[in-house]
Amino acid sequence: MNWEIVIGLEVHTQLSTNTKIFSGASTAFGAEPNTQADAVSIALPGVLPVLNKGAVERAIKFGLATGSHIANRSVFARKNYFYPDLPKGYQISQFDLPVVGQGALTIQVEPLSGNAKPYEKTVRITRAHLEEDAGKSVHGDSQGVTGIDLNRAGTPLLEIVSEPDMSSAAEAVAYAKALHSLVRWIGICDGNMQEGSFRCDVNVSVRKPGQPLGTRREIKNLNSFKFMQQAIDYEVQWQIDTLENGGKIQQATVLFNPDTGETRSMRSKEDAHDYRYFPDPDLLPLEISSEWIERVRGTLPELPQAKQARYVNELGLSAYDAGLLTASRDIAMYFEECLEIAGADKAKICANWIVGDVTSHMNSSGIDLYLNLMGSAGVEICPVSPKQLANLISRIADNTVSNSGAKSIFKTIWLWDIVRNSPPENIVDYIIDRDNLKQVSDSGAIEALVDEIIAANAEKVAEYRSGKDKLFGFFVGLAMKASKGKANPAQLNDILKKKLEG
């Protein structure tokens, strides 16, 4: 493949404020049409915008979390165009002087196919600016009419623009996922893609190595990472095919159709691009002092990269595990809560259980632990609480149960019907008792058991002693059966080995 792919992302994140960016109307999701569309939202004659402090604070948080330049002075500009979901006939946005300038996001990329290993990449952020969201078009039953709901009009958005630093669908998706995780992490956006809180536009172009940038097409309004990957793959192939057949790429805005898996150019709006930007005379320049920035810095939680480093350096986790545990703040909080109860020395085993059993149970239940579309589900709805997991880990560490015993306890808690049967305070001990899962760690008892088995299987013992090492498993199986699975496996192995050696 001798084509280079060049991808940049523009991500619109709805900020998690209570009210709109320029008026005191509520931004709560799901209200009846136009019941949260105040005079400013419907652009009655004579109304004026006043800026929401919460929106600015969230922009500052984003700037801090990405090491970006935060402008001391930024300006709001009008982007003029006509559309029924844009009541003023212009969108208040930022043009020349955005609130956040250059920054970067370091991501972990997992190649989507082939045997390549995951790798790290830094994607540069060009800018992030504040603007207002438009309303919604509702295509109803009536023929030839569209309904307009302006509840969403005026919701604060932070538009995050990246440099065209990505060169594959895998990198684009990894960047989008990392950004998604970050905005949720710092609490500026709920990331609910189904509700439209996090919308990605992807700019794609191709070129031969060494050649200048090709003409790009923009895939708009992707609200799922899976669709993003499919859309990019299709678009890249389409552009390559077009160029290889002697065609030219026209700049266009395209939509992805999930049913067909294809991207299609939108109806052309030739003069739609003359937005006639000019500074909004109804708003004064936004000034952000260094004192304010420092105050906001103090409210930020420990950021993913710092946490990851701490997990590796102080807790001894692998970089890979640390990465998985910091994929979202929910997971990290789950891990840390568990650790608080179980003890810092249990870090590795806690990590293993979360990355292992918790994840696989979540996956089989159909909940994507790390990146789910519902925005706030995930570890928060895991049926096993951090405290319960910590208790379980303690019982493994003190040899009360074996690993396999623990797995069965975990499953029991997972499936516990909390509606019919209120779970006891210490559910782990309760289940150990009820299901008789205490493992036998009494070496005397195990020795006695092993003696019996050796005595009853003299032929096999002789075969083992003559070199058939594989028979070891046979003896382990017998011992496990005889002890009804309760023999401490580590101890059993030691004792069995010693006695079989003779």
Added chain:
Amino acid sequence: MIDSSLAQLGAALRAKKISSVELTQNYLDRIAQLNPKLNAFITVNPEISLAQARAADARLAAGSAETLTGIPIAQKDIFCAKGWLTTCGSKMLHNFVSPYDAHVIAQFNNAGAINLGKTNMDEFAMGSSNETSHYGPVKNPWDTARVPGGSSGGTAAAVAARLCAAATGTDTGGSIRQPAALCGISGLKPTYGVCSRYGMIAFASSLDQAGPMGRSAEDLALMLNVMAGFDERDSTSLQRDKEDYTRGLNKPLNGLRIGLPKEFFAEGMGADVAKAVESAITEYKKLGATIVDISLPNSKLSVPVYYVLAPAEASSNLSRFDGVRYGYRAPEYTDLADMYEKSRAQGFGAEVKRRIMIGTYVLSHGYYDAYYLQAQKIRRLIAQDFTEAYKQCDVIMGPTSPSTAFKLGEKGDDPVQMYLSDIYTIAVNLAGLPGMSIPCGFGDNNMPVGLQIIGNYFDEARMLNVAHQYQLATDWHSRAPQGL
């Protein structure tokens, strides 16, 4: 009674010599009688006004009245008033009954003033003669074959004909001062940001200001006391300590330095206007003022700068008028684009469409730097000229308008001619300074002449003092058109 000042009316109401209902009914009767001739009012709602008057009388009886309680005030139809048809002089809003009150309207309501009716105006405040209104031109009470000026022509005519005790106007390039001059009344445009713009239908956001129009500086001061003040819903509204604009009215003018810009006394001004203005200056010298010759070198560029900036902002402000959520929607259209294009083409008048086109063009791709940005830079130069001038003088004076009221239809075909009527007033809006016009005599055809007084930022109290002292020594402001 119709010749009484606001202070006199207030005293009479409080002394129970007259009730608010009687006063209001009196004005309503005059409107019914004279408005067909002048077309100063677009909307009158006698029931609502009288209901307000009854409430005012109750307040007066209870002793909780304020200065303007019970006094009927006319409101320019650019202010959204809840439950009132608010047209902005346009077909586009022919059916717009506002669901909310502008801040200025609310201030008057809280003060207990009576909303006497909505006055006629140039469509969307674009004009200098009140001839662009969809609801027909307004006639100058001094000569009904002539224009009253604009855009606050309806207000100026209503005040001059004493169809109200006082009224509100708005001023973007001279729309309070010029009609005040042409109708022989007083009008004030405050410093930008002193009055809230919330609910005042926007023309050019960085230039628009609300202001009082009345028959004396004293009346303007009382009006401004009610109109001015911070409003949290307007980001350009200024947070300042509350002022009593009457506080300085009676100061003597000894030592007052009056700057006369040479650019305001050059050619272009009618000889009759020059004569009246010069007599006024002579009067001020008698009152103790000294004259300083100053220059505002960049003021000659104010008209071209204004006719780039104001249409640019207006073209954007008027984009919300699309027939979707309120206002005029074309009765027939084929699709969405057609609905927009027809609703706007049919709903807007010719002058408005012209300015939207100019504004759209100067903002469009490739022209922004040469026009819009350039105009904003020159704007700063114009403002700087004033700052320099105020180092040498306290107030600046000159004619308000180059001529007295012209005939209806006289400047019809050539917009540029009409634009040049604003030559003395525009620079004040560009700088954001306060400006006022008071009557200072009569010119050709016995039509009124206005003297413009321009103050430094936030110097309204001094300007009103300067005007008031002149009005104590002269009686131009007390004259009224014959037969009305």
Added chain:
Amino acid sequence: MSLNSADVEKVARLARLAMDEQELQAAQTQLNNIFGLIAEMQAVDTKGIDPMSHAQDLAQRLREDVVTETNQREAFQAIAPQVEQGLYLVPQVIE
């Protein structure tokens, strides 16, 4: 700067103003006259001058993030040209 008829048509379309041939021609003449008025502004040397967007050199005031507006749909839609089930209706929008 002189506008030709294509310029005028483009501006009218950008501004969503329907115009017939006659109106476009009249607009072209009038606009060119007005641009004649504006022309003298172009020649002025403004190097180094800061554009003036606002009368006062102040910063934007910020509003606390607290809900202050209530549902006024009924009052607002009473004056709307066409509504159904709480939605403003327009001719179908095709993407």
